[in-house]
Amino acid sequence: MVESEVNLAKTYDAIVIGSGAAGGMAAHVLTSHGLQVLLLEAGKKLPIEKELRSMEWPYDNPYRGQLPPDSHSLSFNEYTIRNPPYGPGFEKAKHLKSYIGSSDYLKNIVVDERENPFTGTNYAWVRARCLGGKTNIWGRLALRLSDYDFKAKDRDGFGENWPISYSDIAPYYDKVDLYLGITGVKENLPYLPDSIFQRPTKLNCAEVTLKDSLAKMGRVLTQYRAGVTTDGLKHNKYRSRCYGRGACERKGGCDIHAAFDSPTGLIYPAMDTGNLALRTNAVVREITVDPQTGKASGVRFIDNQTMKDYVVHAKVVIVAASTLESARLLLLSKSRQHPNGLANSSGHVGHNFCEHIMGPGVAGRAKNLVGKPSTLDDGRPGGFYLTRFRNLAEKHPKFIRGYGFEGGSGSTMFPRGTDAHGFGAAFKEEVRKNQGAFVGMGAFGEVLARYENYVDLDPFVKDKWGIPALRFHYKFGDNEHRMAEDMKETAQEMFEAAGFEIVNVSGRVLTEGWSIHEMGTARMGSDPKTSVLNQFQQSHDVKNLFVVDGSAFVNASCQNPTWTIMSLCWRSCDYLADELKKGNL
Ligand SMILES: Cc1cc2nc3c(=O)[nH]c(=O)nc-3n(C[C@H](O)[C@H](O)[C@H](O)COP(=O)(O)OP(=O)(O)OC[C@H]3O[C@@H](n4cnc5c(N)ncnc54)[C@H](O)[C@@H]3O)c2cc1C
Numbered sequence: 001m002v003e004s005e006v007n008l009a010k011t012y013d014a015i016v017i018g019s020g021a022a023g024g025m026a027a028h029v030l031t032s033h034g035l036q037v038l039l040l041e042a043g044k045k046l047p048i049e050k051e052l053r054s055m056e057w058p059y060d061n062p063y064r065g066q067l068p069p070d071s072h073s074l075s076f077n078e079y080t081i082r083n084p085p086y087g088p089g090f091e092k093a094k095h096l097k098s099y100i101g102s103s104d105y106l107k108n109i110v111v112d113e114r115e116n117p118f119t120g121t122n123y124a125w126v127r128a129r130c131l132g133g134k135t136n137i138w139g140r141l142a143l144r145l146s147d148y149d150f151k152a153k154d155r156d157g158f159g160e161n162w163p164i165s166y167s168d169i170a171p172y173y174d175k176v177d178l179y180l181g182i183t184g185v186k187e188n189l190p191y192l193p194d195s196i197f198q199r200p201t202k203l204n205c206a207e208v209t210l211k212d213s214l215a216k217m218g219r220v221l222t223q224y225r226a227g228v229t230t231d232g233l234k235h236n237k238y239r240s241r242c243y244g245r246g247a248c249e250r251k252g253g254c255d256i257h258a259a260f261d262s263p264t265g266l267i268y269p270a271m272d273t274g275n276l277a278l279r280t281n282a283v284v285r286e287i288t289v290d291p292q293t294g295k296a297s298g299v300r301f302i303d304n305q306t307m308k309d310y311v312v313h314a315k316v317v318i319v320a321a322s323t324l325e326s327a328r329l330l331l332l333s334k335s336r337q338h339p340n341g342l343a344n345s346s347g348h349v350g351h352n353f354c355e356h357i358m359g360p361g362v363a364g365r366a367k368n369l370v371g372k373p374s375t376l377d378d379g380r381p382g383g384f385y386l387t388r389f390r391n392l393a394e395k396h397p398k399f400i401r402g403y404g405f406e407g408g409s410g411s412t413m414f415p416r417g418t419d420a421h422g423f424g425a426a427f428k429e430e431v432r433k434n435q436g437a438f439v440g441m442g443a444f445g446e447v448l449a450r451y452e453n454y455v456d457l458d459p460f461v462k463d464k465w466g467i468p469a470l471r472f473h474y475k476f477g478d479n480e481h482r483m484a485e486d487m488k489e490t491a492q493e494m495f496e497a498a499g500f501e502i503v504n505v506s507g508r509v510l511t512e513g514w515s516i517h518e519m520g521t522a523r524m525g526s527d528p529k530t531s532v533l534n535q536f537q538q539s540h541d542v543k544n545l546f547v548v549d550g551s552a553f554v555n556a557s558c559q560n561p562t563w564t565i566m567s568l569c570w571r572s573c574d575y576l577a578d579e580l581k582k583g584n585l
């Protein structure tokens with residue numbers, strides 16, 4: 001892909017900031033409407049296939065797939081006992097990575113924590129600064145939200161409803177399914193609507209045992225709904241169909257792009273229209289405003305490598321830097337007309353920040369599979385998803401909202417959960433005997449969107465580019481902790497009911513941020529006093545400014561956010577293109 005030079009003399013129809021799921025989708029939709037779009041990405045365009053090397057065997061890697069010795073990735077304990085920005089105590093590590101950056105394949109994708117500091121309460125903030133952002137390495141679980149989420153306040157009185165219903169977004173979920181490809185099985189669940197699925201993957205033996213046992217409890221286990229094309233996409237020459245190579249296991253992307261990533265799924269096709277200019281290494285530091293009208297006039301960015309400053313203009317500015325970076329950018333963009341930061345007359349920018357709580361789960365053994373020959377169980381992009389079952393028909397006495405479990409079973413390249421001890425031939429035999437019998441799952445639960453959970457700018461700490469860092473004021477609350485206790489109990493109960501031998505039950509709650517599902521820092525709503533954006537992710541205050549990533553979410557639901565981010569973004573960009581044509585922006 002040839003990057004175009006930014007034309008500083010030109011006024012683009014639209015500037016999109018960030019090239020992940022949201023920015024890529026904005027680029028795709030707006031260029032297909034014929035708009036002249038400039039896409040600005042803070043990181044590099046990486047030779048991604050060389051980075052990922054999905055089929056490399058561990059013994060062909062000098063570090064067996066681990067980080068080089070001069071680098072360190074933060075552990076659970078380090079997140080809980082050390083304070084960001086991780087100064088003393090880490091002197092030996094030249095490069096410091098978040099917990100997800102523990103492999104050699106991700107070292108250039110995930111940011112260096114020292115160059116990108118943040119402060120405040122503990123938070124495992126995972127960022128990928130490169131073309132495509134986190135979509136290069138995401139876990140691909142692609143779920144829809146429903147009116148159980150959009151109208152959650154009607155059910156339990158907490159928070160706010162979204163200004164949209166499922167029927168508003170459903171046609172856009174369909175478009176995303178068809179354009180990007182998704183695998184799964186229809187279940188007809190009102191609280192987890194079906195997608196337009198391609199060929200499904202298969203559940204393996206222990207997973208079927210669990211599914212059947214859960215059905216007796218009225219609970220639903222379904223195939224992992226993955227944002228992966230299993231049938232291929234005739235309209236996209238950059239992506240292959242999934243060959244079930246089993247490399248999905250190795251948190252580190254898919255080098256044949258069967259799994260959705262923003263560059264091959266959205267950005268390269270958008271460039272083929274001739275309407276997209278791409279500038280990487282462009283760290284946007286401010287959205288500029290017209291002093292007369294107070295409307296957005298463009299952006300100021302700094303070159304990642306040369307540190308040179310640039311200003312570029314557009315009729316519309318679209319913020320898609322990811323939930324936390326987008327909030328940071330709005331707060332950084334202070335002016336006479338917008339002294340609180342851009343789009344922030346409500347004071348809600350950075351607030352109502354929410355995500356998913358993780359940690360509790362269970363690992364066990366399907367007794368009937370111990371000692372059986374190995375099977376190819378990781379030749380697929382995911383195992384199973386056990387759907388939400390709390391606070392649907394009945395009210396749980398201890399907490400509101402819900403959680404689901406992601407899990408899998410069987411043989412993998414590196415045996416899991418065998419709990420084998422010892423050494424030598426006996427140890428090997430123990431591992432071999434048990435590895436195909438493994439079954440495990442972990443929960444993801446809704447963290448309530450509360451005003452008092454927020455981010456703002458640190459008055460002192462700056463990043464490598466001299467831009468003020470983000471400061472966290474964020475903690476799980478009582479509802480989340482009570483939900484986590486229930487996750488642990490139900491996980492054990494369900495494995496026992498399935499007849500599995502339990503190897504480990506964990507109730508440990510992982511550090512805030514672990515789920516990498518950030519949402520809510522510029523929520524949408526009908527009232528400009530209590531929300532930042534309208535239902536089309538358009539700022540209430542600045543009509544030619546749109547924020548199209550997870551920032552707009554009103555609550556977190558317990559379903560993973562990326563498919564919803566892209567569907568909402570598509571809907572908003574259709575509206576934007578129409579409004580621009582009508583001269584309303
Ligand atoms: C390991 C992992 C597993 C995951 N699993 C799942 C899953 O199973 N299901 C799911 O739904 N989601 C999952 N996610 C989350 C998913 O990746 C995100 O929801 C999605 O990528 C969000 O898209 P985004 O565009 O908002 O942000 P990103 O993908 O992070 O993209 C934002 C882009 O903006 C750029 N940027 C930031 N600041 C600036 C700036 N100032 N100027 C210019 N550019 C800027 C960044 O460099 C980045 O490229 C996972 C994430 C990770 C890391």
Ligand code: SF4
Nearest residue numbers: 242243245246248254
């Ligand atoms: S299993 Fe499919 S989606 Fe996963 S890495 Fe292999 S080809 Fe890609």
